[in-house]
Amino acid sequence: MGLFNRIFGKGNVESDKIAESDIQKIKSGEINKIYPILKPGDWVGVKAGALKQTIIGTQEEPELVVAFGYDTPDNFVFLMPHDLEEKKPSEILKEAYDNLEKIESNFxxxxxxxxxxxxxxxxxxxxxxxxxxxxxxxxxxxxxxxxxxxxxxxxxxxxxxxxxxxxxxxxxxxxxxxxxxxxxxxxxxxxxxxxxxxxxxxxxxxxxxxx
Structure with missing residues (x-):
């Protein structure tokens, strides 16, 4: 799992040590929930090849995308194409949106x-x-x-x-x-x-x- 190919952060700079710890927690199953995460079309993860859905715009020129990743205490760890070796795209979508549905958010x-x-x-x-x-x-x-x-x-x-x-x-x-x-x-x-x-x-x- 390439560190700089997987972590694009929550807008703050975290050390490689903390990031690697987050990844190990994912590998061990301690962190196992995938969520959809809204990102602007110019998000660095688009060019890095992170798994995404284009919500607004085109595949070539996206304006708004949904990425998919794990919400760790210090970073978002985003899914990449090779993660599909273990799960089908439809399974990832269902899992992510089911997890989002379960999050309570009151008006x-x-x-x-x-x-x-x-x-x-x-x-x-x-x-x-x-x-x-x-x-x-x-x-x-x-x-x-x-x-x-x-x-x-x-x-x-x-x-x-x-x-x-x-x-x-x-x-x-x-x-x-x-x-x-x-x-x-x-x-x-x-x-x-x-x-x-x-x-x-x-x-x-x-x-x-x-x-």
Whole structure:
């Protein structure tokens, strides 16, 4: 298992010793859960050949991808093509998304914004929960909305509002998105400067925003 081919990190620099320890825990089975991990199209793992699904863009020019890997205490350890020697792609997909589904992520309703904005943040896979239809269906229900705007500008962040909100609230929602996109203070890696359109619990489109 090539160290520099496997670990692309959580945005912080870890020593080779810690990284090797994480890998040994995976080999021993101490760490054994695979998760889907959202990454921007220019993520270093794309060129390194990490296993991925392209969500937005093309295979040649991806804008947003889902990588697959183990969540260790110090790094993400990403799956590479040779990991398919032991598991079928369909098995990896099912395992990863089943594990994501089991992660609890509760919505908070903003009283300040007239109960028209939901947040579900501060947990490692808060952003990835956009890939869970059951999670998004709950947002439809809470907002009583058929169509949603979903903001996941950085890891561990999610904000949602109805597509039918008035212009003033939508402008406020955009300001919150932009602030989070530009806020480096929490060390959460950027994902995508865009709003996702979600219908019936599934991503139907994406509105790119200016950097």
């Amino acid at each position: 908070e309703i903003s009283e300040t914004l007239n109960r028209q904005v939901l947040t579900a943040s501060r947990q490692d896979f808060s952003s990835e929960k956009i890939l869970c239809r059951s999670h998004m269906l709950k947002a439809h229900e809470l907002l009583n909305a058929k169509e949603l705007y979903v903001s996941i500008p950085r890891r561990r962040c999610m904000m949602i509002t109805s597509k039918q909100v008035d212009e003033e609230l939508f402008d406020t929602f955009l300001q919150l998105h932009n602030h989070t996109w530009n806020d480096e203070s929490y060390g959460n890696a950027q994902i995508l400067n865009a709003l996702f359109v979600v219908t019936d619990g599934q991503i139907e489109g994406m509105i790119p925003l200016e950097n």
